[in-house]
Amino acid sequence: MSLAKRIIPCLDVDNGRVVKGVKFVDIRDAGDPVEVARRYDREGADEITFLDITATHDNRDTIAHVVEQVASEVFIPLTVGGGIRTLGDIRRMLYAGADKVGINSAAVNNPEFVRKAAERFGSQCIVVAIDAKKVSQPGEAGRWEIFTHGGRKATGIDAVEWAKRMAGYGAGEILLTSMDRDGTREGFDLPLTRAISEAVSVPVIASGGVGNLDHLADGVIEGKADAVLAASIFHFAEYSIHQAKEHMASRGIEMRI
Amino acid sequence: MSSVAVIDYGMGNLHSIAKALQHASPPDADVQIVADAEVILQADRVVFPGVGAIRDCIQALNKSGLSAVIQSVAKTKPLLGICLGMQALLTDSEENGNIDGLGIIPGHVVRFPDNLMDSQGNTLKIPHMGWNQVHQKPHPLWNKIPQDSRFYFVHSYYAIPDDASVVAATTEYPDAFACALAQDNVFAVQFHPEKSQAVGLQLLNNFLHWDGQA
Numbered sequence: 472m473s474l475a476k477r478i479i480p481c482l483d484v485d486n487g488r489v490v491k492g493v494k495f496v497d498i499r500d501a502g503d504p505v506e507v508a509r510r511y512d513r514e515g516a517d518e519i520t521f522l523d524i525t526a527t528h529d530n531r532d533t534i535a536h537v538v539e540q541v542a543s544e545v546f547i548p549l550t551v552g553g554g555i556r557t558l559g560d561i562r563r564m565l566y567a568g569a570d571k572v573g574i575n576s577a578a579v580n581n582p583e584f585v586r587k588a589a590e591r592f593g594s595q596c597i598v599v600a601i602d603a604k605k606v607s608q609p610g611e612a613g614r615w616e617i618f619t620h621g622g623r624k625a626t627g628i629d630a631v632e633w634a635k636r637m638a639g640y641g642a643g644e645i646l647l648t649s650m651d652r653d654g655t656r657e658g659f660d661l662p663l664t665r666a667i668s669e670a671v672s673v674p675v676i677a678s679g680g681v682g683n684l685d686h687l688a689d690g691v692i693e694g695k696a697d698a699v700l701a702a703s704i705f706h707f708a709e710y711s712i713h714q715a716k717e718h719m720a721s722r723g724i725e726m727r728i
Numbered sequence: 729m730s731s732v733a734v735i736d737y738g739m740g741n742l743h744s745i746a747k748a749l750q751h752a753s754p755p756d757a758d759v760q761i762v763a764d765a766e767v768i769l770q771a772d773r774v775v776f777p778g779v780g781a782i783r784d785c786i787q788a789l790n791k792s793g794l795s796a797v798i799q800s801v802a803k804t805k806p807l808l809g810i811c812l813g814m815q816a817l818l819t820d821s822e823e824n825g826n827i828d829g830l831g832i833i834p835g836h837v838v839r840f841p842d843n844l845m846d847s848q849g850n851t852l853k854i855p856h857m858g859w860n861q862v863h864q865k866p867h868p869l870w871n872k873i874p875q876d877s878r879f880y881f882v883h884s885y886y887a888i889p890d891d892a893s894v895v896a897a898t899t900e901y902p903d904a905f906a907c908a909l910a911q912d913n914v915f916a917v918q919f920h921p922e923k924s925q926a927v928g929l930q931l932l933n934n935f936l937h938w939d940g941q942a
Contacts, residue, residue: 473846474901475859475878512925517859543747548880548923568743570923593780595855595882596741643855643882672842674853697853727859727878 475727476691477517477698478715479550479676480705482507485525487533489706502706504537511705512545514712517727519545520573520646520700523553531560535567542568552600552646561588565596573646575600576619579626582640589641598676599642603630603663604650613662622650630663631670638671645671646700649679656682656703664694676700684710684718691724730936731758733771735798735813737788738763741922745777745810748922752932765797773935774801778812782837782885783824785812795830802832802914806940809916814909815887817916823885833911835889846902857882860907862897862919867910867942869896869934877927879919881907886918913940 482489482504489504508519519541523534531554538551551564552573561572578585578599589597602622607614615630634645647667649660659677668675677696681687681704690699704710716726732753734746742761749759762768776798778785789795801807802817809817818829821837829837844852859878864870886905889895896915897908907918915935921928 473860474852474856474881477858542744544751546748546751546923546925546929548920565741566743568747570741570744590781595779595857644857669851672851672854674855674857695850697858 473725475517475725476696476719477676478687478712478719478726479518479520479698479700480511480516480712481520481522481678481700481702483522483524483702484534484537484553487537490524505540507706508541508545511712512547515716515728516547516712517698518548518550520550520552522573523551525553535563538564538567538569550598552598556584558588558591561592561596565592571596571598571644573598573600575602578637579617579619579628582636585637585642586640589643594641594643597642598644598646599634599637600646600648601630601634601637601667602648602650603660605660605663613666615660615663615666618650622653631666634667634671634675638673642673644674644676646676646678652680653678654703655680658682658686659690659694659696659699661689661694664690664696668695668697674698684715687715688719688722688724691719692722730754730756730773731760731771732773732775732936733768734759734761734775734777735768735794736761736763737785737792737794739778739780739785739788739812741779742777745775745922748929749775749932749936752929753936757936763792763794765793768794768797769800771805773806773938774798774808775935776807776809776813776816778810778816780812781824782812782815782821782827782829785816786827786829789816789830798830799832805913806935806938807914808935809914810922811883811918811920814916814918815885817909817914818887818889821885832914833887833889833894833909833916834891835887837885837887839885840901844902852902855882855884856901859924860899860901860919862899862907863904864897864908865895867896867915868938869908869910869915869931871930871934873927873930873934879907879917879921879924879928881919883918910942912942
């Protein structure tokens with residue numbers, strides 16, 4: 472008997488529709504978020520994450536409305552990320568029925584915001600999302616930096632140091648995305664995942680690059696992730712969440728099946 | 729007709745709990761999020777939720793006068809404590825440098841030690857977050873819930889009651905700890921039934937039908 476590793480499908484939501492871009496271009500429509508969330512819940516998702524990818528320039532009420540609808544019929548933890556910048560944004564998402572919020576650029580711009588958010592709402596609902604890119608040369612020890620603006624803007628901040636700092640400020644969980652792998656279907660950046668997971672005491676969710684079910688298992692076994700997040704392999708019904716869980720269990724990972 | 733009061737003291741994921749209770753309720757049940765002492769005292773049953781830090785929780789309860797209301801409910805009608813709402817029922821907690829709780833269930837709340845390891849030598853993360861198995865002891869609130877079902881947890885502290893006979897279920901992380909307590913008409917859980925899908929809704933439904941007897 473032990474704690475199960477989690478599978479978290481992620482819904483990238485643009486103007487109220489689920490979409491998935493490959494390296495943030497070539498966006499394909501993957502459906503109504505409420506429908507998709509319902510299906511994932513039936514298939515045994517352990518949590519669901521909504522990433523509002525239009526948050527910076529569009530109407531913010533759309534995502535709150537989606538969360539509200541999902542929360543009234545899906546009873547597993549729900550996380551909302553994208554454009555969370557103020558305590559008011561967090562309150563609004565929790566009020567709509569979210570259990571956790573993902574904070575990304577706002578943490579980089581103002582690290583104290585994470586501390587305030589954790590003090591006000593509790594660490595259990597504060598997920599710090601880290602977008603990291605490899606900056607070390609081949610042959611060197613692995614080094615990764617934080618990038619913002621969808622991987623376009625370097626910050627010069629070391630990813631491992633940043634994860635430790637955010638956990639110290641009260642982040643209850645780290646959502647780690649490899650910007651090198653995101654959308655590539657080549658698998659997680661396992662050395663990055665492992666480096667972060669071993670550096671912090673809080674759970675780490677691996678994200679970015681899943682193309683098959685072995686990638687999910689590798690994230691846990693080699694990357695030491697506590698949870699794995701994927702989007703496109705589930706959206707287009709290539710694999711069901713249930714299949715993914717069965718596969719991970721067959722590789723010796725404790726799962727909720 | 730049955731009325732359920734979800735205590736609103738300015739903390740906690742009240743909306744998640746109210747939505748789950750509504751979903752789990754018979755159609756004629758009346759689920760309300762309330763801060764008003766009179767309404768809470770008149771309800772047929774009461775849910776005491778909570779997330780966040782214990783100091784803020786106890787301060788908010790004392791300031792609003794709801795501590796006394798919960799004390800009274802605990803003697804008279806079915807009461808369900810969830811997460812921090814369970815921890816606050818004990819005598820004290822070592823969180824925030826030792827805080828007195830409501831003292832309804834004698835015992836203490838302590839933190840998981842750092843550097844916990846599982847049987848394969850992997851470090852266990854704190855908070856204990858995710859779906860873990862719940863080993864039940866006989867109680868009507870486990871009705872129709874398979875033994876060792878997984879429920880959703882997120883916490884860094886856990887309860888150690890003085891009287892082991894009030895333990896209604898245990899979970900391992902890596903050692904067994906009390907994840908549910910039952911004392912007369914009070915039932916309390918460390919996990920989140922409102923976030924534990926079918927088994928969680930069943931537990932809420934069982935609570936809505938519970939007469940407060942073991």
